[in-house]
Amino acid sequence: xxxxxxxxxxxxxxxxxxxxxxxxRDLLALERDPHARDVLASIFRTMHTIKGTxxxxxxxxxxxxxxxxxxxxxxxxxxxxxxTPQTAGVLLATGDVLRLILRQIEASxxxxxxxxxxxxxxxxxxxxxxxxxxAPPAAASQPASRPPRMRHGxxxxxxxxxxxxxxxxxxxxxxxxxxxxxxxxxxxxxxxxMASDRxxxxxxxxxxxVDRITAELQEGVMKTRLQPIRTAWGTFPRVARxxxxxxxxxxxxxxxxxxxxLDRSIIEAIKDPLTHIVRNAVDHGIEGPEVRVAxxxxxxxxxxxxxxxxxxxxxxxxxxxxxGIDLDxxxxxxxxxxxxxxxxxxxxxxxxxxDLLFLPGFSTADHVTEVSGRGVGMDVVRTxxxxxxxxxxxxxxxxxxxxxxxxxxxxxxxxPVLIATSGEERxxxxxxxxxxxxxxxxxxxxxxxxxxxxRLRDRLLxxxxxxxxxxxxxxxxxxxxxxxxxxQADDRRFGLLVDGLSDPSEIVVKPLGPQLHGLEVYAxxxxxxxxxxxxxxxxxxxxxxAGVISDVHERLLDVERPAEGSRNARALxxxxxxxxxxxxxxxxxxxxxxxxxxxxxxxxxxxxxxPYGDRILPLLSLQDLLVERxxxxxxxxxxxxxxxxxxxxxxxxxxxxxxxxxxxxxxEQPLELEAASRPGVSGTMFVQGRITEILxxxxxxxxxxxxxxLDVAASAGAAS
Amino acid sequence: MKRLATFTVDGRFLGVDVTSVREVLRPQEMxxxxxxxxxxxxxxxxRGEIVTAIDLRVALGRRQLGKSDxxxxxxxxxxxxxxxxxxxxxxxxxxxxxxxxERPPSTLRGSxxxxxxxxYKLDGGLLLELDLDAAIGTTSPSGIDxxxxxx
Numbered sequence: 001x002x003x004x005x006x007x008x009x010x011x012x013x014x015x016x017x018x019x020x021x022x023x024x025r026d027l028l029a030l031e032r033d034p035h036a037r038d039v040l041a042s043i044f045r046t047m048h049t050i051k052g053t054x055x056x057x058x059x060x061x062x063x064x065x066x067x068x069x070x071x072x073x074x075x076x077x078x079x080x081x082x083x084t085p086q087t088a089g090v091l092l093a094t095g096d097v098l099r100l101i102l103r104q105i106e107a108s109x110x111x112x113x114x115x116x117x118x119x120x121x122x123x124x125x126x127x128x129x130x131x132x133x134x135a136p137p138a139a140a141s142q143p144a145s146r147p148p149r150m151r152h153g154x155x156x157x158x159x160x161x162x163x164x165x166x167x168x169x170x171x172x173x174x175x176x177x178x179x180x181x182x183x184x185x186x187x188x189x190x191x192x193x194m195a196s197d198r199x200x201x202x203x204x205x206x207x208x209x210v211d212r213i214t215a216e217l218q219e220g221v222m223k224t225r226l227q228p229i230r231t232a233w234g235t236f237p238r239v240a241r242x243x244x245x246x247x248x249x250x251x252x253x254x255x256x257x258x259x260x261x262l263d264r265s266i267i268e269a270i271k272d273p274l275t276h277i278v279r280n281a282v283d284h285g286i287e288g289p290e291v292r293v294a295x296x297x298x299x300x301x302x303x304x305x306x307x308x309x310x311x312x313x314x315x316x317x318x319x320x321x322x323x324g325i326d327l328d329x330x331x332x333x334x335x336x337x338x339x340x341x342x343x344x345x346x347x348x349x350x351x352x353x354x355d356l357l358f359l360p361g362f363s364t365a366d367h368v369t370e371v372s373g374r375g376v377g378m379d380v381v382r383t384x385x386x387x388x389x390x391x392x393x394x395x396x397x398x399x400x401x402x403x404x405x406x407x408x409x410x411x412x413x414x415x416p417v418l419i420a421t422s423g424e425e426r427x428x429x430x431x432x433x434x435x436x437x438x439x440x441x442x443x444x445x446x447x448x449x450x451x452x453x454x455r456l457r458d459r460l461l462x463x464x465x466x467x468x469x470x471x472x473x474x475x476x477x478x479x480x481x482x483x484x485x486x487x488q489a490d491d492r493r494f495g496l497l498v499d500g501l502s503d504p505s506e507i508v509v510k511p512l513g514p515q516l517h518g519l520e521v522y523a524x525x526x527x528x529x530x531x532x533x534x535x536x537x538x539x540x541x542x543x544x545x546a547g548v549i550s551d552v553h554e555r556l557l558d559v560e561r562p563a564e565g566s567r568n569a570r571a572l573x574x575x576x577x578x579x580x581x582x583x584x585x586x587x588x589x590x591x592x593x594x595x596x597x598x599x600x601x602x603x604x605x606x607x608x609x610x611p612y613g614d615r616i617l618p619l620l621s622l623q624d625l626l627v628e629r630x631x632x633x634x635x636x637x638x639x640x641x642x643x644x645x646x647x648x649x650x651x652x653x654x655x656x657x658x659x660x661x662x663x664x665x666x667x668e669q670p671l672e673l674e675a676a677s678r679p680g681v682s683g684t685m686f687v688q689g690r691i692t693e694i695l696x697x698x699x700x701x702x703x704x705x706x707x708x709x710l711d712v713a714a715s716a717g718a719a720s
Numbered sequence: 721m722k723r724l725a726t727f728t729v730d731g732r733f734l735g736v737d738v739t740s741v742r743e744v745l746r747p748q749e750m751x752x753x754x755x756x757x758x759x760x761x762x763x764x765x766x767r768g769e770i771v772t773a774i775d776l777r778v779a780l781g782r783r784q785l786g787k788s789d790x791x792x793x794x795x796x797x798x799x800x801x802x803x804x805x806x807x808x809x810x811x812x813x814x815x816x817x818x819x820x821x822e823r824p825p826s827t828l829r830g831s832x833x834x835x836x837x838x839x840y841k842l843d844g845g846l847l848l849e850l851d852l853d854a855a856i857g858t859t860s861p862s863g864i865d866x867x868x869x870x871x
Contacts, residue, residue: 471755510770515759532751
C-alpha cells in the first residue's frame with residue numbers, strides 16, 4: 001500500500017521537522033542552564049522518538065545518527081557527563097544533518113548514500129571521552145558530581161498529546177476557504193446594501209442573520225489561518241547563537257509574546273525581514289564583550305524580540321542593548337556618497353538621518369562582514385514590510401541600543417475600510433490608517449507657504465486633496481470638500497480632503513494586475529457593495545506622492561504655528577444632537593471620535609455598549625441624558641441613522657461613549673457663555689456665527705449616575 | 721490551420737489565437753484607475769474577479785476610447801491572470817491558413833508595429849494577428865529585435 005506508506009512518511013517528516021526545531025530551542029536553553037532536567041528530558045524524548053520512528057520506517061542511516069545522539073544524550077541525562085559548548089555544538093550540528101536527511105527523504109524517498117560516519121564518530125567520541133567539564137567557562141562553576149537520578153527515561157516513545165484533538169489540514173484548503181469567505185463577505189455586502197434600499201422587514205431580518213453568520217464564519221476561518229508568531233522567530237536563538245560565535249560576541253535572544261497570533265501569510269512575509277533585523281542587531285548593534293564591559297554593560301548582549309496586539313494591528317519590536325546608531329557616521333556617509341552637502345547633513349534631524357538607513361545601498365558598516373553590511377538590507381526590509389501594509393520605525397540611543405518597531409495588520413485578506421467619495425468616484429481607505437474624521441466648512445482650509453493646512457486642535461495638519469492628487473475630474477463649483485479624513489502614514493499625519501465618507505465596512509483585498517503595479521497610491525482593489533470595483537488607497541503611497549512625508553515639512557508647520565488665538569481660547573468640538581440642534585463640548589473632554597455601525601451595538605437590558613479594542617464601551621445617548629429629567633426613560637426606535645457618531649469620554653479609568661447626531665467641526669475660540677438654557681448645559685454662545693449650546697458633560701454624567709444609584713436603591717427597596 | 725478570434729478596433733480587423741480567449745462580454749461597468757497608464761481603461765468585476773481592461777486603441781497608438789463609447793470585452797487568459805481587451809465589435813472565429821501569413825511590412829511604424837505579429841491575407845482584406853503580451857503591456861515591446869531582423 002504505497003499510498004498509505006507515503007502518508008505515514010509525510011507525517012513523519014512534518015513531525016520531525018517540528019521536533020528538530022524544538023530540539024534547537026531546547027539545546028540552547030540547556031546550554032544556558034545545564035541543570036534544566038526537564039529540558040534535557042525533552043531533548044532526549046525528541047531524539048528517541050525520531051530514532052524509533054525512522055527505525056520503523058527503515059531509514060537506517062537516519063536511525064544510526066539518532067541512536068548515536070541518543071546515547072550521548074543518555075550520558076548527559078544520567079549525569080555521567082555535563083553539557084559543554086562543544087557537545088551542544090555537535091548536537092546542534094546533528095540536528096542540521098538530520099534536517100538534511102529529512103529533506104533528502106522528502107525529495108527522493110530514501111535517506112541517501114552518505115553514512116555520515118564523521119558525525120557518528122564524533123558523537124561516539126564525546127560519549128566515550130567527555131571533554132573536561134572544568135575547561136569551558138560555562139561549566140566551570142558546576143559541581144563535578146550530580147545526583148544520578150532519572151535512570152529510566154519516562155518519556156520513551158511519548159508523543160505529544162495535543163495531536164488527539166487536532167487535525168492536520170492542507171494549507172491550500174485553508175486558502176481556498178479564505179477565498180470563499182471573501183466571496184461571501186462581498187455577497188453579504190451586496191445583500192446588505194440591497195436590503196437597506198427596500199424596507200422589507202422579512203428581508204431585513206434574513207439579511208441580519210446572514211450578516212451575523214458571515215461575520216462569525218469569517219472570524220472562524222481567519223482563526224484557522226492564525227499561527228503563533230513563534231513560528232516566525234523560533235529559529236532566532238539559533239541564528240543569533242551561530243552568528244555570535246562567528247563574531248566572538250556573547251548574545252542572548254529573549255522573546256516575549258510568542259503566542260501572539262498572525263495570519264500565516266503574514267508570518268511568512270515577515271520572517272525574512274525579521275531575521276534580517278535580528279542578524280543586523282547581532283552584527284552591528286551588539287558590541288564585542290570587551291567593548292561592552294568597558295562601557296559598563298554586561299558582557300552578554302541581549303536582543304529582545306517581542307510582539308503584542310495594539311489597536312487592531314500587531315506590533316513587533318526588536319530591541320538590542322548595543323551601541324546604538326552612530327548618527328554622525330550616518331551623516332558622514334551621506335556626505336561621502338555625495339548625496340548631500342556637509343551643511344545639509346548637519347541640518348538633518350535625527351529622524352531624517354535614521355531614514356537614510358532605508359535607502360538602497362546605504363550602509364554605515366566600516367567593514368563588510370559575511371552577514372551584513374553589504375548594502376542590501378534595510379531598504380528591502382522596509383519594502384517587504386510595506387508590501388503587506390505594515391510600517392517600520394527605528395529609534396536609537398547612542399550607547400544604549402536600537403529598537404526596530406514594526407507594525408503589521410492581523411490579516412491581509414479582509415480589512416475594515418471607509419469608503420471615500422470624490423465627485424463620482426469611490427475609494428476605500430483602510431481604517432488602520434484612519435485616526436479621525438473631521439467635517440470642514442468652506443474657508444477653514446488655510447494655506448501656509450502654498451501648502452494647504454487645517455487647524456486640528458492645537459496643530460496644523462497638512463491637507464491633501466484626493467481630487468487633486470489623483471487628477472480626478474471634479475466640478476470646481478462644488479463646495480471644496482466636506483470631510484477631512486485624518487490619516488496616519490508612518491509617523492506623519494495628514495488630512496485627506498474628500499467629498500464624502502461612508503460607514504466603516506469590511507472589504508476583501510484583491511491584488512491589482514501587473515499593468516498597475518507601479519502605482520504607489522493603491523494598495524489593491526475590491527468589489528464594493530454595489531458590485532462595482534473600488535480601488536483601495538495606499539495611505540503611505542498617497543502621502544509620498546503628495547510630499548507630506550517629509551520631516552522638514554512638519555517642522556515648518558510646527559514652528560510657524562500662528563500665535564493668534566488668544567490665551568483663553570479653547571478648542572471646541574461642534575456637533576448636532578439627534579434632533580439637529582447645534583451643541584459643542586470642550587475638546588479636551590473628548591478622548592476620541594468614533595463611528596460605530598448600529599449592528600455593532602450590543603444590548604443588555606436597557607444598557608447599550610459596543611466592543612472597543614479589548615474593552616467594552618458603554619454607550620449613552622445624549623438625547624436620553626438630556627431629556628431624562630423631563631420624561632420617563634424611553635427607548636427610542638425612531639432615530640435610526642445608519643451609523644452611530646460617538647464621542648469617547650474618559651472618566652477616571654473608564655470610558656464612556658456619548659452618542660450624538662453628527663460631528664460638525666472643531667473650532668478654537670474663547671468660552672464666553674450666556675446663561676444656561678436647560679440642565680446639562682453650561683450655557684450658550686456663538687460658534688461660527690450660530691447659537692450653540694455648550695454641553696456640561698461631567699455634570700450630565702454625574703446626574704445620570706446619581707439617578708442610576710437612586711434607581712438601584714429604589715428597586716432594592718421595592719424588592720425587600 | 722490556426723483558429724483566430726477576430727474583432728475590430730478603430731477600423732482595423734484584428735485577431736488573437738482562439739485558445740487564449742476565455743470569454744466575450746457585453747460592455748461592462750468599469751472603474752477608472754486615476755494615474756494609471758493610458759492603455760489601462762479601468763477595472764471590471766468579472767464574477768468577483770477583478771480584471772484589468774486594456775484600451776487597445778491606445779495600445780495601437782490611436783485616440784483613447786471616449787466616455788460614450790461602449791466597448792465589448794474580450795477576456796483573455798495570460799500568465800498573469802485574466803485581462804479584458806476592449807474592442808469595438810466582435811467578429812467570427814476564423815480558420816486561417818499559415819501559408820497566407822506575412823510578417824508586417826517594414827513600412828509599418830510606431831506602436832502598432834510592436835503589437836502586430838503579422839497579417840493573414842483573406843479574401844475580404846487583411847486580418848492582423850495581435851501580440852497579446854505586448855498589447856496588454858506585460859512584456860516590453862519587441863520592436864527593436866524585429867527591426868534588426870528586417871534589415
